[in-house]
Amino acid sequence: MKRSDYITWDQYFMGIAIMSANRSKDPNTQVGACIVDQDNRILTVGYNGMPSGCNDDEMPWDREGEGMASKYFFVCHAELNAILNYRGGGTLRGSRCYVTLFPCNECAKAIIQSGIKEVIYMSDKYADSDSTMASKKMFEMAGVKYTEYENKHKKIEFEL
Numbered sequence: 001m002k003r004s005d006y007i008t009w010d011q012y013f014m015g016i017a018i019m020s021a022n023r024s025k026d027p028n029t030q031v032g033a034c035i036v037d038q039d040n041r042i043l044t045v046g047y048n049g050m051p052s053g054c055n056d057d058e059m060p061w062d063r064e065g066e067g068m069a070s071k072y073f074f075v076c077h078a079e080l081n082a083i084l085n086y087r088g089g090g091t092l093r094g095s096r097c098y099v100t101l102f103p104c105n106e107c108a109k110a111i112i113q114s115g116i117k118e119v120i121y122m123s124d125k126y127a128d129s130d131s132t133m134a135s136k137k138m139f140e141m142a143g144v145k146y147t148e149y150e151n152k153h154k155k156i157e158f159e160l
């Protein structure tokens with residue numbers, strides 16, 4: 001008899017997005033993304049962090065700050081990193097993006113332009129923000145489906 005308590009595809013990919021978020025050095029917000037194709041093959045992953053070559057230790061991590069002393073000028077979001085990190089041969093057209101937090105409007109643009117057709121998100125805690133509302137407006141116009149991740153209470157414990 002085969003096992004029956006194996007995780008679903010959704011749990012598997014959201015689990016990888018959560019695992020990726022754990023790589024983030026951002027003290028306030030850790031976000032992960034995992035992009036998969038129609039055959040449930042993982043194409044690329046990402047988390048929020050400074051652009052390649054920009055030393056984490058020399059960059060600001062605070063939200064607020066004088067002049068350029070705010071992370072917002074620099075941090076590359078998880079979804080954008082996942083899209084840009086993709087090194088496969090094909091395109092992301094028709095793929096699904098699992099994210100731990102609903103995409104901001106900048107990432108929504110990149111998601112649409114790269115041809116991703118569905119976003120599965122865990123948290124929508126900034127639902128009332130202009131950024132998130134702009135994302136939803138664009139997704140609806142562009143025909144990108146967005147779906148809240150269900151079954152949030154599966155507990156998986158393991159040591160690393």
Ligand SMILES: [Zn+2]
Nearest residue numbers: 077103104107
């Ligand atoms: Zn973003």
